[in-house]
Amino acid sequence: MLEVKDLVVTAGDVRIVDGVSFEVRPGEVLGMVGESGSGKTMTMLAVAGLLSGPARVAGGTAVLDGTELTAARLERLRGRRIGFVFQDPATSLNPLMRVGTQISEVLRIHGVSRSEARRRAAELLEQVDLGPERAGRYPHELSGGQRQRIVIAMAIALRPSLLIADEPTTALDVTVQEQVMRVLRTAQRETGAATVLVSHDLGLVAEAAHRIAVMYAGRLVETGTVQEVLGTPRHPYSAALMRSRPRVGTGRGPLPVIPGYPPAPKSRPPGCAFHPRCPVTLDRCAKETPPLVGGVACWAVRDD
Amino acid sequence: MKSDRTGPRVLRAGAVWLVRLAVTVLGVLTLLFFLLRLSGDPAAVLVGPGGTLEDIERVRRELGLDLPLWTQYGAFLGDVARLDFGVSSYTGEPAISAVLVRLPLTLQVVGATLALALLVGVPLGMLAAARARRPSGRAITAGAAAAQAVPNFVLGMLLLLVFSLWLGWLPSYGSESPLHSVLPTLTLAAFTVARVVRLVRAGLLEALSQDFIRTVRAKGGSRLRVLARHALPNAFPPVLAFLVVDSAYLLSSTVIVEQLYAYDGIGKQLVDAIFQRDYPIVQATVFVVAVLVVAVSAVGDVLGALADPRVRREAAG
Amino acid sequence: MRPSVRIALAGLVLIALAVAVGPLLLGVDALEQDLPAKLAPPFWMEGALAGHPLGTDQLGRDLLARVLVGGRTSLLVGFAASTLACAVGIVVGLLSGYLGGWIDRLIMGLGDLWIAFPFLVLAIATIGVVGSSTPVLITLLTLAGWVTSARVTRTIVKQVRGEDYVAASVGAGAGHLSVLTRHLLPAVAGANLVMWTFVVGTMVLVEGGLSFLGLGVRPPAPSWGTILSDGRELLETAWWIPLWPGLALTLTVLLVNLLGDGLRDALDVRMDDHA
Numbered sequence: 019m020l021e022v023k024d025l026v027v028t029a030g031d032v033r034i035v036d037g038v039s040f041e042v043r044p045g046e047v048l049g050m051v052g053e054s055g056s057g058k059t060m061t062m063l064a065v066a067g068l069l070s071g072p073a074r075v076a077g078g079t080a081v082l083d084g085t086e087l088t089a090a091r092l093e094r095l096r097g098r099r100i101g102f103v104f105q106d107p108a109t110s111l112n113p114l115m116r117v118g119t120q121i122s123e124v125l126r127i128h129g130v131s132r133s134e135a136r137r138r139a140a141e142l143l144e145q146v147d148l149g150p151e152r153a154g155r156y157p158h159e160l161s162g163g164q165r166q167r168i169v170i171a172m173a174i175a176l177r178p179s180l181l182i183a184d185e186p187t188t189a190l191d192v193t194v195q196e197q198v199m200r201v202l203r204t205a206q207r208e209t210g211a212a213t214v215l216v217s218h219d220l221g222l223v224a225e226a227a228h229r230i231a232v233m234y235a236g237r238l239v240e241t242g243t244v245q246e247v248l249g250t251p252r253h254p255y256s257a258a259l260m261r262s263r264p265r266v267g268t269g270r271g272p273l274p275v276i277p278g279y280p281p282a283p284k285s286r287p288p289g290c291a292f293h294p295r296c297p298v299t300l301d302r303c304a305k306e307t308p309p310l311v312g313g314v315a316c317w318a319v320r321d322d
Numbered sequence: 323m324k325s326d327r328t329g330p331r332v333l334r335a336g337a338v339w340l341v342r343l344a345v346t347v348l349g350v351l352t353l354l355f356f357l358l359r360l361s362g363d364p365a366a367v368l369v370g371p372g373g374t375l376e377d378i379e380r381v382r383r384e385l386g387l388d389l390p391l392w393t394q395y396g397a398f399l400g401d402v403a404r405l406d407f408g409v410s411s412y413t414g415e416p417a418i419s420a421v422l423v424r425l426p427l428t429l430q431v432v433g434a435t436l437a438l439a440l441l442v443g444v445p446l447g448m449l450a451a452a453r454a455r456r457p458s459g460r461a462i463t464a465g466a467a468a469a470q471a472v473p474n475f476v477l478g479m480l481l482l483l484v485f486s487l488w489l490g491w492l493p494s495y496g497s498e499s500p501l502h503s504v505l506p507t508l509t510l511a512a513f514t515v516a517r518v519v520r521l522v523r524a525g526l527l528e529a530l531s532q533d534f535i536r537t538v539r540a541k542g543g544s545r546l547r548v549l550a551r552h553a554l555p556n557a558f559p560p561v562l563a564f565l566v567v568d569s570a571y572l573l574s575s576t577v578i579v580e581q582l583y584a585y586d587g588i589g590k591q592l593v594d595a596i597f598q599r600d601y602p603i604v605q606a607t608v609f610v611v612a613v614l615v616v617a618v619s620a621v622g623d624v625l626g627a628l629a630d631p632r633v634r635r636e637a638a639g
Numbered sequence: 640m641r642p643s644v645r646i647a648l649a650g651l652v653l654i655a656l657a658v659a660v661g662p663l664l665l666g667v668d669a670l671e672q673d674l675p676a677k678l679a680p681p682f683w684m685e686g687a688l689a690g691h692p693l694g695t696d697q698l699g700r701d702l703l704a705r706v707l708v709g710g711r712t713s714l715l716v717g718f719a720a721s722t723l724a725c726a727v728g729i730v731v732g733l734l735s736g737y738l739g740g741w742i743d744r745l746i747m748g749l750g751d752l753w754i755a756f757p758f759l760v761l762a763i764a765t766i767g768v769v770g771s772s773t774p775v776l777i778t779l780l781t782l783a784g785w786v787t788s789a790r791v792t793r794t795i796v797k798q799v800r801g802e803d804y805v806a807a808s809v810g811a812g813a814g815h816l817s818v819l820t821r822h823l824l825p826a827v828a829g830a831n832l833v834m835w836t837f838v839v840g841t842m843v844l845v846e847g848g849l850s851f852l853g854l855g856v857r858p859p860a861p862s863w864g865t866i867l868s869d870g871r872e873l874l875e876t877a878w879w880i881p882l883w884p885g886l887a888l889t890l891t892v893l894l895v896n897l898l899g900d901g902l903r904d905a906l907d908v909r910m911d912d913h914a
Binding site: 342345346349350353354356357362440467468470471472473474475480482483486540567570571573574575578581582592593595596597599601604607608611612615616621 | 752753754755756757758759760761763764765766767768769819834840844847848851852853854864867870871874875878883889892893896
């Protein structure tokens with residue numbers, strides 16, 4: 019079980035992620051959605067301790083199965099208790115190393131013997147629908163979908179209790195997206211890992227996730243089950259997001275778009291960051307930031 | 323890949339290299355042949371100032387120098403094919419064996435330099451990259467830039483003065499003992515090591531900025547593993563390419579360094595031969611160096627292909 | 640301009656001015672022997688002679704004057720050789736890249752062999768045969784240096800040729816010469832400026848090396864290399880003789896490299912990173 023509380027990520031004096039809290043239970047898939055730049059990837063990189071460049075964790079805690087994830091502990095937990103699937107399989111594998119070796123590596127790092135690691139790597143390859151003979155291939159000899167399945171195999175090799183998949187199909191051809199998602203979901207079910215699926219693709223999240231967390235401008239604006247958030251979105255931003263989502267078989271008119279652009283992290287408006295684009299603005303919205311209460315962070319939908 | 327066409331491919335690559343070898347060696351020697359023949363009368367040199375015109379005429383006939391230039395050239399090529407460059411006009415021994423006898427001393431210095439480049443240059447470059455933003459890393463980088471600018475003959479005199487003449491730690495001139503090769507090696511190695519440090523550092527910083535490094539960290543890989551096992555192999559191709567080109571440069575520089583330390587390799591032999599007008603030795607030296615250079619770049623190509631599976635496939639396909 | 644470029648440029652201008660004007664201001668003949676004053680140490684040491692601040696050599700010649708005059712030769716040879724080498728390289732590279740086909744392959748194949756050969760060995764052999772003089776030196780250095788410039792030029796020409804404005808110009812009926820001079824030459828200028836800077840450093844070094852071996856500039860005319868060579872025999876007793884030309888050479892090369900690095904970054908030139 020992953021519990022994140024008041025997570026803050028800064029780059030310089032900019033707050034990229036601004037007080038995000040959420041939980042994911044074992045076996046559960048949380049879909050984290052939002053436009054690009056909303057901070058959803060940064061949130062999960064911060065949880066895994068994989069931030070780079072100027073970005074730093076500036077506050078908050080993340081607890082995995084009762085253990086607080088500090089920088090020192092993360093060094094040992096990554097790969098073993100936390101598995102990470104990255105966005106672009108074209109660049110996330112070492113081009114000079116056979117993929118079998120790259121899968122074994124995660125096992126070797128965490129103390130598995132060489133021969134056992136090789137045997138397990140072959141099993142893992144089958145688990146992600148690739149033949150064990152692919153172990154001897156180099157990344158450039160595999161397709162994008164195959165490479166992503168290699169990355170999945172590495173992520174689940176030690177049956178982690180937390181699996182993070184950051185836009186796992188975004189960089190892939192539409193035709194192979196489904197296959198990669200099927201492999202990912204099977205792996206998730208078999209390991210029983212608490213899973214966070216970061217995506218801007220609501221359709222994908224609707225199919226794969228149990229719960230959804232919507233991020234906007236570095237904050238969580240709404241959380242709930244897939245049915246709740248997708249069926250009856252309460253936050254005006256979630257609602258706008260649902261409306262702008264292309265659907266098969268409905269109308270031929272232009273898709274409604276959310277007016278305006280998401281604010282750059284440097285120039286977020288005061289109060290609720292969504293208020294300049296929001297159809298239902300109260301006076302309060304421009305002054306005070308609404309807290310996440312009862313799964314939604316909006317002054318307009320508060321009971322009081 | 324594992325294909326049955328590997329055999330012919332190897333043969334083809336081998337054939338390409340033989341052609342390269344032939345063109346390089348032939349081109350260089352041809353140039354030298356005409357330069358030598360056009361510049362003066364070797365017979366007069368051989369006979370010396372005391373000889374009569376008849377002596378010179380006799381030597382000229384013996385050496386075939388009275389024949390047309392093209393006939394001489396043909397004969398020369400035939401001699402080269404038999405590795406016969408004539409005898410040293412100074413010692414009387416066959417020129418090629420005189421050069422080959424001295425070759426190990428030169429190869430020892432060049433080989434030690436390449437070893438230092440890998441054993442010292444690569445770790446220092448890694449350190450400079452790992453501490454790129456810290457004073458120690460900057461100091462290594464600046465030191466390498468400075469070391470790169472000192473000419474080898476200047477550095478050589480400095481080392482000679484300090485370690486041999488002032489401190490007396492190392493022998494100054496000659497090549498009698500292995501200790502005699504220490505200063506020549508250090509002199510030769512300074513530039514190469516400095517350059518490798520800079521190349522490794524730049525290559526590592528570039529490699530470390532790539533996405534797959536994050537994957538290794540996500541697997542729980544330590545900083546050392548990230549640097550040594552993943553970034554370094556990706557930073558290595560430019561280092562290898564440099565060392566191949568640099569080997570030719572090192573063979574050039576041995577001429578200066580050996581002369582400075584009176585170290586009896588083929589470099590000093592070449593300079594001595596020039597001043598003694600001992601042309602068979604000059605030709606044999608140039609021939610040996612040309613063969614060495616082509617051999618080194620062949621080895622470099624093979625290593626480069628082994629180091630990068632993408633090139634391996636390209637080269638094969 | 641980055642500070643490093645500014646420092647390097649200022650330093651090089653200073654060196655050039657010193658060797659150009661310095662001897663005139665100094666008014667001391669670099670060739671004048673004064674045996675009673677031989678082997679005088681530099682000013683801070685005991686036994687230093689007034690009028691010889693950097694000391695004298697074994698023939699009593701003033702080292703300050705010799706280093707300044709010697710710098711003329713070293714820098715002149717370096718400048719002339721690198722300019723000629725880059726000019727030849729640009730012409731060859733333009734033709735190779737523009738014409739393409741077997742000419743291109745032939746020239747570049749030749750370049751590969753050329754660059755792989757230990758040039759100094761060949762230069763020494765040649766000088767040994769034809770003798771040494773400043774024109775011979777410049778010719779040999781030019782022959783040694785054209786390849787790098789030709790390669791860089793060719794690579795850029797290959798890229799630029801495919802771009803729209805060149806194609807449009809050809810389509811509009813522009814002649815070959817016009818395309819080469821109006822479009823391709825400006826495109827390769829930046830990279831060649833960087834190349835040229837680095838080559839100046841290399842040329843100054845090679846001239847120094849050849850003169851050091853006694854195969855460069857003929858005595859008594861000094862160059863930094865010949866003064867170093869003079870000092871070799873007397874290293875233990877008169878280490879200051881090689882000190883000054885050694886410092887001058889090192890400083891020049893360091894500044895040239897600094898300028899080259901700065902220009903490369905400023906002009907955003909990528910070149911294959913050979914020695």
